[in-house]
Amino acid sequence: MTGPAAAETDHLKSKMRTFNTIKIFLMVGILCVLVLHLYKDFIEHSAINLDMDVQDDKSHVQPAKNKSVVFSWTRCQKNISAANISGFSSLPDNIKDFLLYRHCRHFPMLLDLPDKCGGAEKSAEVFLLLVIKSAPGNYERREVLRKTWARERVHNGVWIRRIFISGTSGVGFEKKRLNRLNAGLKLEQHEYNDILQWDFEESFFNLTLKQTLFLEWMDRNCPDARFHLNGDDDVFAHTDNMVEYLQGLKDNDGSKQLFTGHLITGKGPIRLAGSKYFVPIQVQESETYPSYCGGGGYLLSGYTARVIYNMSESIDIHPIDDVYMGMCLAKAGLGPSSHMGFRTAGLHIPSKKMDQYDPCHYKDILLVHRLMPVQVYFMWHKIHDPNLKCRMKKISNIKQKFL
Numbered sequence: 001m002t003g004p005a006a007a008e009t010d011h012l013k014s015k016m017r018t019f020n021t022i023k024i025f026l027m028v029g030i031l032c033v034l035v036l037h038l039y040k041d042f043i044e045h046s047a048i049n050l051d052m053d054v055q056d057d058k059s060h061v062q063p064a065k066n067k068s069v070v071f072s073w074t075r076c077q078k079n080i081s082a083a084n085i086s087g088f089s090s091l092p093d094n095i096k097d098f099l100l101y102r103h104c105r106h107f108p109m110l111l112d113l114p115d116k117c118g119g120a121e122k123s124a125e126v127f128l129l130l131v132i133k134s135a136p137g138n139y140e141r142r143e144v145l146r147k148t149w150a151r152e153r154v155h156n157g158v159w160i161r162r163i164f165i166s167g168t169s170g171v172g173f174e175k176k177r178l179n180r181l182n183a184g185l186k187l188e189q190h191e192y193n194d195i196l197q198w199d200f201e202e203s204f205f206n207l208t209l210k211q212t213l214f215l216e217w218m219d220r221n222c223p224d225a226r227f228h229l230n231g232d233d234d235v236f237a238h239t240d241n242m243v244e245y246l247q248g249l250k251d252n253d254g255s256k257q258l259f260t261g262h263l264i265t266g267k268g269p270i271r272l273a274g275s276k277y278f279v280p281i282q283v284q285e286s287e288t289y290p291s292y293c294g295g296g297g298y299l300l301s302g303y304t305a306r307v308i309y310n311m312s313e314s315i316d317i318h319p320i321d322d323v324y325m326g327m328c329l330a331k332a333g334l335g336p337s338s339h340m341g342f343r344t345a346g347l348h349i350p351s352k353k354m355d356q357y358d359p360c361h362y363k364d365i366l367l368v369h370r371l372m373p374v375q376v377y378f379m380w381h382k383i384h385d386p387n388l389k390c391r392m393k394k395i396s397n398i399k400q401k402f403l
């Protein structure tokens with residue numbers, strides 16, 4: 001090439017060089033910003049979360065100090081033979097996960113409350129223990145519950161105590177990011193001392209695991225609490241009414257069988273792959289569930305909680321937590337009972353013209369599922385308002401049925 005063509009090529013080449021140089025500068029610049037960002041992230045992360053990270057990586061291998069009994073179980077290994085079950089590969093991921101880890105029953109504790117009930121020996125002084133399942137991210141719900149129905153207090157001369165039970169949120173990279181949530185839980189613990197947390201993944205199909213881990217904790221730290229309310233953090237529980245109902249039970253101070261709530265009978269596994277409650281035959285072959293109480297919330301005696309704990313040790317984990325409780329009861333030859341004060345399927349207000357959030361509907365119930373935090377806050381205050389006027393119609397009937 002000669003003449004103008006060559007000159008043009010040279011010009012082009014030098015242009016390309018300049019362009020490349022700019023590109024390199026740009027890339028270096030972007031890299032710097034990224035590194036800076038990551039560094040900042042790291043600093044923030046380690047500032048609030050140092051302990052959590054250490055625990056995260058080491059707690060499985062190093063024995064935990066026993067200030068209390070914070071167990072350091074070795075990390076539970078996948079059961080790879082589960083992948084050999086017929087049809088395994090076509091199951092949804094959460095079911096596969098469930099089958100691979102179904103045998104895992106022990107996880108290290110991240111947050112403990114060894115003195116919540118005043119020690120195991122004094123735990124009979126707790127009349128009603130509120131055991132509330134709550135995911136790490138549900139800060140607002142916990143905050144409202146602490147101020148309303150789950151406030152620790154003496155009611156009618158007896159103690160109500162509160163515990164939130166939690167796993168950890170997110171896995172892998174997500175876990176690192178979401179560790180801030182877990183660290184947030186630690187700050188809450190510092191302020192309120194009301195959280196039990198274990199190092200397992202918070203998920204719908206791990207709720208039974210959460211339940212059995214709680215029972216194990218109870219056996220160690222609070223075996224004699226008279227009664228428990230087991231429930232979710234999105235319910236409205238009339239805990240004053242609960243105490244009065246429980247105090248009114250004839251000859252049951254918590255040392256006899258009680259398991260009551262919204263009774264569900266004659267149901268079986270949902271075999272519809274798209275459902276949240278999908279339970280394939282690889283998980284359960286039988287087409288029926290024993291009777292159980294809707295998991296939004298139910299009451300049980302300390303005695304029954306201990307029986308369930310005993311039974312659970314020899315019953316495979318079932319992914320649906322309220323069904324699993326029914327299975328444990330059935331194995332002990334006990335059955336749940338129905339209480340019309342529990343509305344885990346919501347309040348059925350007969351007429352559209354009536355206000356669903358009329359406090360009068362909430363004055364005489366035991367539990368309603370589900371309410372937003374702001375509704376819980378409003379309702380709790382309203383039902384305690386001495387000026388609240390309600391017509392004494394059907395409502396007094398409901399009250400007679402359980403008080």
Ligand SMILES: *[C@@H]1O[C@H](CO)[C@@H](O)[C@H](O)[C@H]1NC(C)=O
Nearest residue numbers: 064065066067068069070071
């Ligand atoms: C630590 O916990 C273990 C497990 O429960 C227990 O056997 C041991 O006695 C505890 N040690 C101390 C010093 O409390």
Ligand SMILES: *[C@@H]1O[C@H](CO)[C@@H](O)[C@H](O)[C@H]1NC(C)=O
Nearest residue numbers: 078079080081082083084085
């Ligand atoms: C799964 O099944 C195959 C074939 O039957 C067998 O060779 C293999 O050992 C099994 N794997 C496990 C982990 O049980």
Ligand SMILES: *[C@@H]1O[C@H](CO)[C@@H](O)[C@H](O)[C@H]1NC(C)=O
Nearest residue numbers: 079080081082083085102103
């Ligand atoms: C692992 O899964 C297989 C197949 O479901 C099962 O037979 C076995 O008992 C499981 N092992 C453990 C330790 O749970």
Ligand SMILES: *[C@@H]1O[C@H](CO)[C@@H](O)[C@H](O)[C@H]1NC(C)=O
Nearest residue numbers: 097098101200201203205206
């Ligand atoms: C339950 O938690 C364990 C431990 O974090 C995890 O390995 C497993 O995948 C979780 N199972 C489900 C069904 O989410």
Ligand SMILES: *[C@@H]1O[C@H](CO)[C@@H](O)[C@H](O)[C@H]1NC(C)=O
Nearest residue numbers: 303304305306307308309310
């Ligand atoms: C639970 O099992 C233990 C040991 O098997 C037994 O001593 C205890 O009485 C049982 N408790 C209940 C409430 O069934």
